[in-house]
Amino acid sequence: MPDTIRAAVIGYGAMHHFGWAHSAWIDHTPEFELVGVCDRDVERTEAAKQDWPGIETWNDTAEVFARDDIDLVSVVTPHFTHAPIAIEALRAGKHVVVEKAMCLNVAEATAMVGAAEEAGKTLAVHHNRRHDGNFRRIKQLVDDGEIGEVFQVDLEAGGYGDPSHGWYTEKAKGGGLLYFWGPHAVDWVLNLVGEPVTGVTGFFFKKVWDHVDIADHAKAVMRFESGCVAEVTYSRINAAPRPLWRILGTKGAILDSGAAATKGYEQVISTPPQGSVKLLRVSDRGHKREEMEVPNLDNDWHNYWQDLADHLLRGGPVPVSGHDGRRTIAVFEAAEKSAQTGVTEPVPYE
Numbered sequence: 001m002p003d004t005i006r007a008a009v010i011g012y013g014a015m016h017h018f019g020w021a022h023s024a025w026i027d028h029t030p031e032f033e034l035v036g037v038c039d040r041d042v043e044r045t046e047a048a049k050q051d052w053p054g055i056e057t058w059n060d061t062a063e064v065f066a067r068d069d070i071d072l073v074s075v076v077t078p079h080f081t082h083a084p085i086a087i088e089a090l091r092a093g094k095h096v097v098v099e100k101a102m103c104l105n106v107a108e109a110t111a112m113v114g115a116a117e118e119a120g121k122t123l124a125v126h127h128n129r130r131h132d133g134n135f136r137r138i139k140q141l142v143d144d145g146e147i148g149e150v151f152q153v154d155l156e157a158g159g160y161g162d163p164s165h166g167w168y169t170e171k172a173k174g175g176g177l178l179y180f181w182g183p184h185a186v187d188w189v190l191n192l193v194g195e196p197v198t199g200v201t202g203f204f205f206k207k208v209w210d211h212v213d214i215a216d217h218a219k220a221v222m223r224f225e226s227g228c229v230a231e232v233t234y235s236r237i238n239a240a241p242r243p244l245w246r247i248l249g250t251k252g253a254i255l256d257s258g259a260a261a262t263k264g265y266e267q268v269i270s271t272p273p274q275g276s277v278k279l280l281r282v283s284d285r286g287h288k289r290e291e292m293e294v295p296n297l298d299n300d301w302h303n304y305w306q307d308l309a310d311h312l313l314r315g316g317p318v319p320v321s322g323h324d325g326r327r328t329i330a331v332f333e334a335a336e337k338s339a340q341t342g343v344t345e346p347v348p349y350e
Contacts, residue, residue, distance in 0.1 A: 005032045005095075005312055008064050010085060011076035012039040012048050018099055019044075019076045022126075023052055025302055026074065031309035038064050061085060065092035072312070074126075075099060080173040083108035086123065090115040095122040095312065100183035102325035104175045106333050106348050109326035116322055122311065124318050125325030127187045128304040133296035134256050135188055137277055138245060141294065142192060146279060147249030151228050153192065154246040155185045157258070158235035162209060169212040177204070177218040177234055178332050185232040186220070186328045187320075192247075195224040197327075199344040202335030208237050220335035223344070245277070252281035272298055323349070 007026050012019035019037065026032045036056030037048035045057035058064055064073060065088060072095040075085050083103040086096045096116070102125045103109050116123035129135065142150055158181070168174040178186075190197070205217040217235040224230070235241075244258025255278040276293040283289075310316035318324075326349060334345040 003031065003313065005071050005309060006035050006069055007032050007072045007074060008036050008038060008058075008067075008070050009034070009048075009074045009076060010038045010061055010064065010089075011099075012037050012044040013041075013077070019048070020051060022074045022076050022097075022099075023048070025305045027052065028302060029305045029309055031313055032072075032305065035067075035070055036064075061088065065089055065094065071095060072097065078167045078173055079175050079179060080104055080167075083112055086112050087115045090119045090121050090123065093119060093121065095124075097124045097126055097308065098325070099126045100187070100325070100328075101175055101179045101332075102183075102322070102329055104329075106326065106330050109322070109329045113322040113326060122318060123322035124308055124311075125320045125322065126304070127183070127320040127325065127328075128301045129184045130187065130191055130320070131299060131301045131303055133274060133299045134245075134258070134277060135192075136297040136300075137294060138247065138254055138256065139192055140297070141254055141277070141279060142247065142249075146251075146281065147247065147253055148251030150193065150247055150249045152246075152248040153189055153228070153230040154233075154242070155189065155231070155244065156233040156235075156238075156242050157181045157185070157244060158233075158238050159241055160235075160237055160239045163212055163214065163216070163236040164209075169214055171213050174214070175332070176336070177215040177236070178220060178232075178335065181234045182218075182220070182232060182332060183328055185234070186222075186331050187324075189222065189230045189232060190324075190327055190331075193224050193228055193230065195226055195228065196350045197222050197331065197347045198225055198350070199223045200331055200334035200338055200347055201344045202338040204336070204339045205237070218335075220331060222331060251283070252279065254279055274299075 009022050027034045038058040073089045074097040076099045086098050089096050201221040203219040204215040216237045219233045222230045245256035247254040276295045279294050280291050307319040330348045334347045338345040
């Protein structure tokens with residue numbers, strides 16, 4: 001591959017401006033060149049031309065895949081289209097970045113991984129929220145042993161409100177309630193704990209919102225090899241939300257309300273530190289206690305793309321591989337199976 005990675009973005013829809021954000025990250029990374037944008041909607045490709053003067057646009061992915069001068073495609077389309085588009089792109093000889101959630105199920109994820117291996121191309125999953133400033137600070141504190149051995153991690157988001165949100169609320173297209181915010185949370189937990197998952201127990205509630213076919217409240221309880229337990233909860237019927245993060249260790253705890261977390265992609269390259277996490281440390285068998293606010297690090301989402309360039313051009317590691325992305329999907333699948341069987345289920349590929 002030459003020194004420049006020529007890239008195309010597939011999908012320029014309105015969902016959180018992800019297509020625009022991917023284009024911005026690509027355009028900002030010196031090793032990448034944004035060649036063009038593909039979307040079935042002509043109005044969207046016209047908007048892309050206005051946003052990125054000089055790019056090419058297409059309304060059919062076949063046109064993109066037929067181009068020998070495009071090295072990589074970034075797939076920013078609804079979840080149910082990720083697997084077929086990514087597999088076709090890989091078979092056409094393109095490297096692929098796929099937006100989270102990676103796909104709908106483990107079978108699709110495995111097919112995507114297999115297509116990448118067969119083609120000898122890179123499949124990367126866009127779990128860029130590992131670069132959030134609050135998560136970066138939390139991971140640093142945990143890795144530095146500030147709260148001792150971590151034995152419980154709780155993550156909770158959502159609230160009380162109508163979940164109607166286009167294709168997201170159709171299970172066959174979006175995957176279900178956990179696929180809203182769960183890709184961030186489960187990837188955070190897997191990255192933070194850094195151990196194999198030995199089992200998942202799932203709980204799903206359908207109580208209020210009958211006009212959509214996804215759950216109103218979902219919880220996945222993950223147990224790790226060391227015995228550490230993590231709970232990931234997302235709800236649309238939670239009238240009393242708890243802090244985003246609560247991490248318990250043998251020497252203290254970390255709390256984060258999530259108030260300073262990124263609210264969108266208006267500033268996609270990076271943002272200065274915002275907010276803080278609360279660090280609680282105990283000693284003398286609990287008789288001494290100190291509490292402090294530790295400033296968050298900066299949100300450096302762009303570094304995902306720099307890491308990807310380093311992988312493709314200089315042999316560095318894939319920032320988030322297809323195997324990594326499949327772990328998150330496998331947790332979702334195990335949680336749903338557990339909710340049906342009533343028992344803790346193993347996680348494939350762990």
